[in-house]
Amino acid sequence: MTARREIEAITQRIAERSKPARQTYLERVETAISAGPHRTVLSCGNLAHGFAACAPGDKAALAGNRVPNLAIITAYNDMLSAHQPFETFPALIREAAREAGGVAQVAGGVPAMCDGVTQGQPGMELSLFSRDVIAMSAAIGLSHNMFDAAVFLGVCDKIVPGLLIAALTFGHLPAVFIPAGPMTSGLPNDEKARIRQLYAEGKVGRAELLEAESKSYHGPGTCTFYGTANSNQMLMEIMGLHTPGASYVNPNTPLREALTKEAAKRALVITAQGNEFTPVGRLFDERSVVNGVVGLHATGGSTNHTIHLIAMAAAAGISLTWQDISDLSDIVPLIARVYPNGLADVNHFHAAGGMGFLIRELLDAGYLHEDVRTIWGEGLRPYAIEPGLGPDGGVTRRPAPTVSGDDKVLATAKKPFQPTGGLKVLSGNLGRAIVKTSAVKPEKRVIEAPALVFHDQEELSAAFKAGLLDRDFVAVVRFQGPKANGMPELHRLTTVLGVLQDRGYRVALVTDGRMSGASGKVPAAIHVTPEALDGGPIARIRDGDPIRLDAEAGTLEALVDAAELAARPAAAPDLSANGFGMGRELFTGFRALASRADMGAAVFG
Structure with missing residues (x-):
């Protein structure tokens, strides 16, 4: 199904404006692809350093250049609730890579600061710049030129945009983003906001405020409100950089583990050594960008992405402007209400139908480009699903529900919460x-x-x-x-x-x-x-x-x-x-x- 005429017109406008920079970008990507398997250009000394610490089997495989090598770029630390689950992901990814006949190495770590900790503090003045530091840090990891694809472990505010900027800079490599998922629901967000206001008015003390905050932010996973972190996950899925249905499955569950292993195997499938080579520089185009902006409007997403989306698009030679974002907002209806633009949290959103329902509604109404390339293959329709766990412990998928599980959280495109974006x-x-x-x-x-x-x-x-x-x-x-x-x-x-x-x-x-x-x-x-x-x-x-x-x-x-x-x-x-x-x-x-x-x-x- 083709997108609406108005969506197509804005997309074409972006493409025309971007032509010079996009052409230069794609030429560089194709030049890097044509250089062939990258480990062949390394000297014996280079290569020996690159696999010195590997297990004997992995070392032999890399020495012969027979198998794909997967780079893991991780934003793990155990202070961020959203990133603490990543501690165990490299082992899962290595296991999955071996099962698929490949190798995986942690190529580098990137910083990951928590805006929740630094809000109102001097450290917040480093927050936005951390995005660009993350991009540069990831580039250093990938610059070793040992890899056939990369997986990126990140969730929160500046971290995913920084990682995507790095991925697009290495656009000749396939790139798969692997989330950790949201924490389980705690104190309702509207109750947390009420306690904050009472504290600001001097009607409750610090002890009551800390108790409320601790009940809200209480375990591993992203904060459950629909801020920048959860907007990031929506974007990665609607732009085809997650495996279908991966965004909002809670950490430390069998389904989350299955999704992680599946993502690693998928990254190996789409390398140049396979039959579905999908370098991220080709995948990510003007249609992908427009789909991301549409998703942002349809869900009332984070204002930070009016900055980040422009920077991410620019990394692929695409010129996105505020006017493009504004014009799309005038067209796209708001069909999700998640705190702060509603009372529900992202777990309620997921239970009501989540990303699968959202994508199907927007596709059927012509607000999304269906004919995009994703890490899953051709077209966005395979993302209109609901993930589950099969009897063998693998991921299963069924069509997204046709009726919202909660019409106060997810509406239809025909009967939206408001006719324009957020x-x-x-x-x-x-x-x-x-x-x-x-x-x-x-x-x-x-x-x-x-x-x-x-x-x-x-x-x-x-x-x-x-x-x-x-x-x-x-x-x-x-x-x-x-x-x-x-x-x-x-x-x-x-x-x-x-x-x-x-x-x-x-x-x-x-x-x-x-x-x-x-x-x-x-x-x-x-x-x-x-x-x-x-x-x-x-x-x-x-x-x-x-x-x-x-x-x-x-x-x-x-x-x-x-x-x-x-x-x-x-x-x-x-x-x-x-x-x-x-x-x-x-x-x-x-x-x-x-x-x-x-x-x-x-x-x-």
Whole structure:
């Protein structure tokens, strides 16, 4: 089935714009492919170093260049709940590789930081840049040139985008992404949010807050809300980089183990030594990118991907823009409600039909390109399934249910929760920005109020605690962009502004920083571009300036005379404290090199 005419038109627009860079990229991929099996170019000394620590059988196999060798790039650490399950995956993958007649080696590890730990802390200023560090770290592992394919073990926020950028840089290799799955459901997300608000108002203490947080984040696996980590998993599946049905199976279960072994074997099948050679550089094209954006809109996914998708696409020579994302949002209906744009968590989403139901609905309604290549073969239709465990311990698949298991969580494309997607691009005399509308009630999507200007989130929080914010206002939090301080998430403001909105005040946020995959019920114009430090008009806003944020019309305006606004000097706060502490000294070059948010906020390319 072909995609709708409007979807095809946007895809073609992206393809035409991308032609020069995409052609250059593909030529490089084909040149690398034509070089043949890569271990043959290594000297005997090179090769001896490469397999010195292998088991005798693996060493003999690699010495003869007879079998495919699988690179494992892992983001394992045992501090991140989502990544702790990866501790056992290399052994499973090696076992699966041997069963399939291949070899697997851990080619390298990459850093994996937890935004949940660093929210509101100095370390958050390294978070966005960690994506590019991860890409470079994975490239170092793969640069040994020992491998016929790669599997990537990663789940969370910047980690999957960084790994995919690396995979596409080595586009001559097949690449399979293997997730760990979400933790089981704990304290409901709306109850967690309620306790956070009570704490912000001083109505409960730290002990009660910690108890609630610990009941929410209580075991191995991703956090269960639909933030960036779980949006990553949706993207990898809908873009055909997971095996079908892999995204939301809980860790440490027989089905998760079976899916992991299956993914490793599939990676070996699609090497150049087999009959289904599928290098990721050929697989990942404009249609794949559009399918990812469609999935993001249909599920009300993370705002962070308005940055990451652009950077990931660019790694394959594809030029995706905010306008493309916005135009797709106007077409694609919202058919999933998972916290923060609903009460359910991702386990409820999976139980209601999950990715299989979602993909089938979008395919049948013409919102996805069906004629894409995936690691599973030709076409996306094989992903419209529900995974299970067979009597032999292997993975079985049956067609996705035709009826939602919970119509408050998963709707049909014909009767969606809203007719448009969950993200919107805003434009106006303050530049361009992103707003997530899926969790914002329609009556809250247009705010006009005086500006209150802050230069960090601590300043705003202090004003709240002092009782100075009981009024209608638009919080302008600036000098939070990639060049200023690495563009940290300002997630702690969600609670403060949510309290004020619940008190009946009309409030909104405008910032050149990020919020989170968990951006919530308060309208927030984020990623304002150009950022304040890069000459953006946001640097010339003053307290009391009327600001209008209209998420329906897609506008962001300071209602100030244009000549007056242009003539004002830009604010120039002391940002020297952003340059040291918690490793920030090491990222001075990254801050200087970072591109604009609407260009992916990358330090390379």
